[in-house]
Amino acid sequence: MITVAVIGAGNVAQHLILAFQKAKDIQLVQVLARKPKQLTHLLGSHGIVTEYSQLKEVDLYIIAVSDNAIATVSSQIPFKNKLVVHTSGSMELNVLDSKNRKGVFYPLQTFSKAKPLDFSQIPIALEAENKSDYTVLETVANAISTQVHHINSEQRKALHIAAVFVCNFTNHLYKIGNDICIENNLSFDLLKPLILETADKIITLSPTDAQTGPAKREDTVTINAHLNFLKNHTQKDIYKLLTQSIIDNGKKL
Numbered sequence: 001m002i003t004v005a006v007i008g009a010g011n012v013a014q015h016l017i018l019a020f021q022k023a024k025d026i027q028l029v030q031v032l033a034r035k036p037k038q039l040t041h042l043l044g045s046h047g048i049v050t051e052y053s054q055l056k057e058v059d060l061y062i063i064a065v066s067d068n069a070i071a072t073v074s075s076q077i078p079f080k081n082k083l084v085v086h087t088s089g090s091m092e093l094n095v096l097d098s099k100n101r102k103g104v105f106y107p108l109q110t111f112s113k114a115k116p117l118d119f120s121q122i123p124i125a126l127e128a129e130n131k132s133d134y135t136v137l138e139t140v141a142n143a144i145s146t147q148v149h150h151i152n153s154e155q156r157k158a159l160h161i162a163a164v165f166v167c168n169f170t171n172h173l174y175k176i177g178n179d180i181c182i183e184n185n186l187s188f189d190l191l192k193p194l195i196l197e198t199a200d201k202i203i204t205l206s207p208t209d210a211q212t213g214p215a216k217r218e219d220t221v222t223i224n225a226h227l228n229f230l231k232n233h234t235q236k237d238i239y240k241l242l243t244q245s246i247i248d249n250g251k252k253l
Contacts, residue, residue, distance in 0.1 A: 002025065002059045002139060003059045005031065005055060005056065005058045005060070006032070007032045007061060007062065008065045009035055010038075011112060013033075013065075014039065014042060014111075015117060016064060016144075017042050018119070025139075029047070030056060032049050036050055052078055057079060057082070060085065060140060062105055065086075067088050071096070074095075074096045075097040081101060082101065083128075083133050083136060084102060088106065089125075089156060089157070089159065090161075092153045093127055093129070101133055102128070102129050103133055103134070104125065104156065105124065106151075107123070107124050107145075108123045108163060110168075120144065121145070121147065123145070124144075124148050125149050126148060127152060127156070173238075177191055213246070215244075223243055227239060
């Protein structure tokens with residue numbers, strides 16, 4: 001049985017807590033949170049602490065906080081030579097305090113508290129300073145996911161940037177599409193079958209092969225009509241930039 005403590009109360013922490021509660025051979029001993037009320041619906045008051053001095057000794061400490069807080073949090077863990085990991089996609093392993101053994105436990109997914117997830121399908125990227133610590137992380141990851149990968153800090157940074165493009169930026173484009181629908185008395189629901197089909201296509205096709213639309217066809221008549229229709233300058237600039245990127249990509253083929 002591997003004992004675990006989670007530090008944090010945000011989206012990632014809450015989903016990890018739920019996953020560990022269901023996992024075999026993993027004991028979630030406690031969670032440290034500055035705002036324990038965010039976690040009482042998951043744990044009650046049992047197992048939640050608010051002070052670093054209250055932390056118990058466990059096999060693995062998982063820091064699930066914002067990137068700019070990782071270094072400070074890791075320096076406050078009151079133990080030495082323990083395995084401490086963070087869950088960030090962009091921060092290097094060395095951001096962790098050197099008094100403890102370092103690692104990374106990065107679940108690659110978009111997390112929202114209100115949206116349940118099947119953690120078994122979430123890729124987890126692992127990194128550790130030595131083989132024995134990596135084995136511990138691998139055991140913990142395999143207890144909650146079927147997709148476990150050894151990925152170094154530089155690769156993880158690239159993966160996180162790619163994730164921002166395919167997730168965060170794409171979601172912002174949904175928001176722009178929704179704004180355009182609202183401004184023209186249309187329901188965003190009309191676009192949902194298109195969104196689902198677009199996402200489904202890249203399961204079997206490469207993004208290049210799945211690309212369609214006026215930019216792909218270099219349909220300048222439609223492109224100019226769209227640009228004339230758009231009144232929001234930011235939306236127009238984004239349309240131009242993405243259109244040119246698609247056209248340039250087609251010329252490279």
